[in-house]
Amino acid sequence: MKLSSKARYGLKAMCCLAERQAYDDKVVALSAIAEEIGVSDKYLEQLFSSLKKAELVASSRGAGGGYVLPRDARYISVGEILRALEDGLVIVECVSGECSKQCGNSEGCRCTTHGVWDKLYKTINDCLDSMSLASVIARE
C-alpha cells in the first residue's frame, strides 16, 4: 500500500504552484515547477493532465501561458488532489463499487473483511479531506 510517485510529486507540485501564486498572482509555467521539485517537464505534464481533468488547476496555453489554481488554496483539499492522481484512492475493489470478483459475494457484500476495507477507505478519505492545500503550505 505505497503511495505512488505520481501522488508524491503531484502534491508537491500543487504546493509549489500555490506558493508561487501567493507570492505573485501570475500564471506559472510548468517548467518552473518541474525544475523546483526535480522532475522532468514531460513527466509533470502527465500529472497536470490528471489535475486539470479534475479541475484542480486551470491553464492557459501559448507563450507566457501556464497554470493557476482555479480557486483559493483554502478550498482545495489534499484528498481531492490525491484522488485525482491515484485513481480515486481505491484501496481494494470491494470498496466504492460493485464487489464482484474480489469478494466472491457481490450482493450486499457480506464477505468477512468488507467492513474493514470500508472503514479504512472512509478513514483515509476523511483524513485527507480535512487538510487543505493552504494548511499544508502553512505547515499547520
Place this chain on the structure above:
Amino acid sequence: MKLSSKARYGLKAMCCLAERQAYDDKVVALSAIAEEIGVSDKYLEQLFSSLKKAELVASSRGAGGGYVLPRDARYISVGEILRALEDGLVIVECVSGECSKQCGNSEGCRCTTHGVWDKLYKTINDCLDSMSLASVIARE
C-alpha cells in the same frame, strides 16, 4: 495506493482460521484454509510464513499439524496483520524512517508535504489497530 492481494487474502485467511478455531479448538491445516478462501496452498504458505514471523500464528509440523492463533482473536488487531503482510504499511519512505532521497531534505524533514504523510500514516494505523480479529469475524 492499492492494498496488495497478500493483505486481502492474508486477512481473509486469518478470519477463516479464527472462525474455525472458535468452532473446534484444533489446529487447522493450511490446505483447508486455502480451499475455503480460494487460493493455492503454495501461495498461502508464503503468507503464513510472514504471519508466523510476526507471531500472529503458531504452527505444528508433521502429520496432523497445522496452524493456530497464538492468542485470543480479541487481542490480535487488523493492523498487526496487515503490517506483517504489507511491509509495515509504509505509505511513503518519508514516514517512519529517515527522509533522505524522497524528500531531498533529511534532517528534521521540513519538506512541504511531510506533515501530510505523517498524519495519514498515523490515521491509517490507528484505524486498523482499533479493529480486532474477533470484531471482524463478528462483523461489528
Place this chain on the structure above:
DNA sequence: ACTATTTCCTACCAAAATTATAGGAATTGT
C-alpha cells in the same frame, strides 16, 4: 506572417513490484 513559448495528446519502453507456481527438505503422528 513568423517565431518562440507553452500546453496538450498519444504512444511507447524499461524497470520494478506483484502474483503465483514449483520442487523438494524437514518434521511428526500413526
Place this chain on the structure above:
DNA sequence: ACAATTCCTATAATTTTGGTAGGAAATAGT
C-alpha cells in the same frame, strides 16, 4: 515406513509504475 504437513528457496509470468519521446495546437510578441 509412510503419509501428511509445515518450511524454505528459486523462478516464471503478469501487471504496474515511472519515465521518455515526438509532435500537434494555441498564443503572445515582434
